[in-house]
Amino acid sequence: MPIRLRVEGLSAKRGEDLIFHDISFIVAAGEALIVTGPNGSGKSTLLRVLAGLLVPESGVVRLDDTTADISHPRELCHYLGHRNAMKRELTVEENLSFWKSFMGDSVGGSGIGLEEATEALGLGGISHLPFGYLSAGQQRRMAMAKLLVAYRPVWILDEPTAALDAAADRLFAGLVERHLGAGGIVIAATHQPLGVAARELRMTGFTGVCEGAES
Amino acid sequence: MSENSLAIRKFSDLANPTRFLALAARVLPWFAGLTVLLFAVGLYLSFTTEGDYQQGETVRIMYVHVPAAWLSMMCYSVMALSALGTLVWRHPLADVAARAAAPIGASFTFLALVTGSLWGKPMWGTWWVWDARLTSVFVLFLMYLGLMALNRAMDEPGKAAKVSAVLILVGFVNIPIIKFSVEWWNTLHQPASVLRLGGSAIDPEFLRPLLVMAVAFTMLFFTLHIAAMRNEIWRRRVTSMRRQAARSAGREA
Amino acid sequence: MAKHSGGTRMISLFLRDLKLSMRAGGGALIGVLFFMTVVAVVPFAVGPDLNLLSRIGPAILWIGALLASLLGLDRLFQAEREDGSLDLMLMQETPLVLTVLVKCLAHWTATGLPLVIAAPLLGLFMNMNEVAIGATMLTLLVGTPAITFIGATGAAVAVTLPRGGLLVSILVLPLAIPVLIFGVSAAYAAVQDPAPFLPPLLILIAITLFFAVIGPLAAALALRSASD
Numbered sequence: 001m002p003i004r005l006r007v008e009g010l011s012a013k014r015g016e017d018l019i020f021h022d023i024s025f026i027v028a029a030g031e032a033l034i035v036t037g038p039n040g041s042g043k044s045t046l047l048r049v050l051a052g053l054l055v056p057e058s059g060v061v062r063l064d065d066t067t068a069d070i071s072h073p074r075e076l077c078h079y080l081g082h083r084n085a086m087k088r089e090l091t092v093e094e095n096l097s098f099w100k101s102f103m104g105d106s107v108g109g110s111g112i113g114l115e116e117a118t119e120a121l122g123l124g125g126i127s128h129l130p131f132g133y134l135s136a137g138q139q140r141r142m143a144m145a146k147l148l149v150a151y152r153p154v155w156i157l158d159e160p161t162a163a164l165d166a167a168a169d170r171l172f173a174g175l176v177e178r179h180l181g182a183g184g185i186v187i188a189a190t191h192q193p194l195g196v197a198a199r200e201l202r203m204t205g206f207t208g209v210c211e212g213a214e215s
Numbered sequence: 216m217s218e219n220s221l222a223i224r225k226f227s228d229l230a231n232p233t234r235f236l237a238l239a240a241r242v243l244p245w246f247a248g249l250t251v252l253l254f255a256v257g258l259y260l261s262f263t264t265e266g267d268y269q270q271g272e273t274v275r276i277m278y279v280h281v282p283a284a285w286l287s288m289m290c291y292s293v294m295a296l297s298a299l300g301t302l303v304w305r306h307p308l309a310d311v312a313a314r315a316a317a318p319i320g321a322s323f324t325f326l327a328l329v330t331g332s333l334w335g336k337p338m339w340g341t342w343w344v345w346d347a348r349l350t351s352v353f354v355l356f357l358m359y360l361g362l363m364a365l366n367r368a369m370d371e372p373g374k375a376a377k378v379s380a381v382l383i384l385v386g387f388v389n390i391p392i393i394k395f396s397v398e399w400w401n402t403l404h405q406p407a408s409v410l411r412l413g414g415s416a417i418d419p420e421f422l423r424p425l426l427v428m429a430v431a432f433t434m435l436f437f438t439l440h441i442a443a444m445r446n447e448i449w450r451r452r453v454t455s456m457r458r459q460a461a462r463s464a465g466r467e468a
Numbered sequence: 469m470a471k472h473s474g475g476t477r478m479i480s481l482f483l484r485d486l487k488l489s490m491r492a493g494g495g496a497l498i499g500v501l502f503f504m505t506v507v508a509v510v511p512f513a514v515g516p517d518l519n520l521l522s523r524i525g526p527a528i529l530w531i532g533a534l535l536a537s538l539l540g541l542d543r544l545f546q547a548e549r550e551d552g553s554l555d556l557m558l559m560q561e562t563p564l565v566l567t568v569l570v571k572c573l574a575h576w577t578a579t580g581l582p583l584v585i586a587a588p589l590l591g592l593f594m595n596m597n598e599v600a601i602g603a604t605m606l607t608l609l610v611g612t613p614a615i616t617f618i619g620a621t622g623a624a625v626a627v628t629l630p631r632g633g634l635l636v637s638i639l640v641l642p643l644a645i646p647v648l649i650f651g652v653s654a655a656y657a658a659v660q661d662p663a664p665f666l667p668p669l670l671i672l673i674a675i676t677l678f679f680a681v682i683g684p685l686a687a688a689l690a691l692r693s694a695s696d
Contacts, residue, residue, distance in 0.1 A: 051555070051559060052558075052559060053555055053558060053559070053695050054695065070561065071561070074558075074559045075559065075560065075561040077559060079555055079556065079559060081552050081555055082552070083550070083551050083552030083555075084551065084552060085551055085552040085553040085555065085556050086551065086553075087484075087488060087551065087553070088551075089488055089491040090484070090487060090488065090491070094484070094487065097480075098480050098481070098484045099556070101476055101477060101480040102477050102480050102481055102484075102557075102560070102562075103477075103556070103560060104477060123464055125464065126460060126461055126464040129457050129460065129461050130457075132370075133457060133458050133461040134461050135461070135462065138461065138464070332592070341518065341595055342592045342595075343592050343593050343595065344516070344518065345511050345516030345518075345521075346516075350511075350516075353508065354508075357501075357504065357505055357508060360501050360504075361501065361505075364497065364498055364501055367497075368498075397512075400512060400516075401516065
């Protein structure tokens with residue numbers, strides 16, 4: 001059954017400051033939503049609220065039409081923040097296999113194998129190396145492999161391609177495309193175009209928010 | 216750009232360790248053979264000489280204990296010399312030598328402590344007394360363990376080298392002060408010390424096996440040290456090759 | 469809903485944390501070293517009188533173990549937070565309490581258990597007899613997990629602070645006083661005849677079990693509200 005992410009009247013505070021106010025949108029299965037806007041407009045805050053890491057001031061985040069029995073939408077989400085959530089001391093393989101078995105798969109899909117995932121990101125054959133040995137771009141790509149090894153229908157990505165070169169950018173766009181094609185949802189905050197057809201949510205800071213057209 | 220120049224400097228540095236590896240390969244079998252031979256002779260002498268009329272058979276522990284204690288101090292001196300080599304002459308092998316020596320020194324010190332304790336049980340009726348000499352060796356043991364922990368905590372050998380060299384030298388300067396203060400502390404509490412090792416003239420009957428064992432232990436140290444240095448160089452090469460592999464991965468894709 | 473059980477998840481978390489503390493930079497052996505050093509310097513302060521040392525031995529061992537188990541506790545969640553792993557742990561369907569409990573168990577196995585194993589050696593330095601050494605070891609075995617569980621709460625509270633290390637110790641030490649009281653008194657009861665050994669030991673076990681529930685619950689609550 002296709003899922004649908006519904007956000008109604010969301011507003012959030014950080015400390016005492018109201019970051020954004022009354023955001024509503026619906027993202028259906030197979031759709032991507034790009035969150036854009038200048039620095040400080042609250043993109044990251046919005047994503048953290050969606051991922052259930054911040055409690056919204058008002059409003060709700062709902063996942064409709066799912067067969068899954070969940071207590072919170074965040075359990076069906078992948079969150080790729082600014083930090084990679086990988087340990088420098090462990091090898092890439094140890095990192096990924098930990099997240100694979102710790103996160104498990106959500107209903108409706110299953111993650112792919114470790115080697116397959118690193119191949120998909122163009123970094124096959126070096127998963128035996130400690131994560132700390134990799135360059136910043138490689139680390140980011142290995143962190144993206146997490147998205148593949150454990151299945152989640154919703155991907156929440158915060159500046160996913162900031163440290164990537166053009167080739168890796170295209171590679172990642174392909175992965176996003178495939179995830180959308182399989183009925184997934186992608187919500188990404190980014191400055192660069194993601195390379196996939198997506199709706200755009202322009203955040204303009206506290207002055208207001210407007211939803212743009214298909215880009 | 217800086218990455219590049221660093222790599223080249225490292226490569227020119229490799230010349231020296233490479234020569235060391237060749238030397239080690241040639242020397243190690245001889246050293247190992249000599250060590251085995253010396254130990255065979257030393258142990259034979261240790262067990263065939265007469266026991267002390269007072270201490271009986273337990274005196275034989277001395278043939279292991281005293282060389283181990285002597286090695287524990289020599290090893291620290293070797294480390295201090297290497298630390299000086301790192302800081303003053305910037306010799307690429309000095310840091311390897313210091314790093315490789317620490318676990319060996321700790322092992323010899325541990326051996327000295329264990330044998331001392333085994334010797335002490337029949338002598339003093341307890342496993343451990345806070346005798347000045349034993350206590351100093353114990354403090355030395357703690358210093359070795361601290362240095363090993365420091366080496367382990369820093370994964371980049373280049374950065375770790377200078378820091379641990381500084382610590383080794385501070386420790387080396389401190390050893391006489393520690394020794395002096397421990398002795399002062401000890402005599403303050405125990406006017407008449409229980410037992411002093413050595414001190415008075417040793418019977419030549421004991422001296423012969425002791426000397427052979429001391430030479431055997433010294434040879435053992437050098438054998439182990441050269442082997443450990445070789446392993447450390449290999450380990451660093453493996454590490455740099457793995458980093459190289461990480462850098463080149465995904466570039467052709 | 470998950471395809472595999474919570475058991476596998478928790479085992480993989482336990483093994484990962486254990487691996488992390490064994491790797492370079494991990495704190496597993498530092499704790500034991502600290503324990504040894506603290507206990508070893510006591511005679512320099514009180515003098516080498518063996519009778520006195522054997523009398524205060526269990527107390528010194530307990531204080532050393534208490535301080536050593538506080539060491540590295542502040543990194544329990546801070547390290548996870550710094551690299552973003554904590555976010556992912558907060559998002560899972562696995563109850564956070566369980567995650568915290570498993571992290572505590574892994575932390576204790578890596579840092580608390582070595583203290584218990586090293587205790588007999590230090591007992592010899594303190595000239596303690598076999599019974600006293602055995603009793604101290606046993607009380608440390610059942611008592612030190614409680615320190616980790618209480619410490620987890622402190623670590624979770626201080627997780628957002630840049631220099632939380634000292635603060636965690638200050639927060640946790642007063643809370644750990646009951647553990648110290650019953651641990652030391654059980655150890656002494658084993659050697660001093662009139663005092664009964666079992667009651668303080670059972671109370672110590674009860675305290676550990678109590679904190680095994682309270683500690684992770686409080687820590688999970690603190691972590692949820694510290695997320696930003």
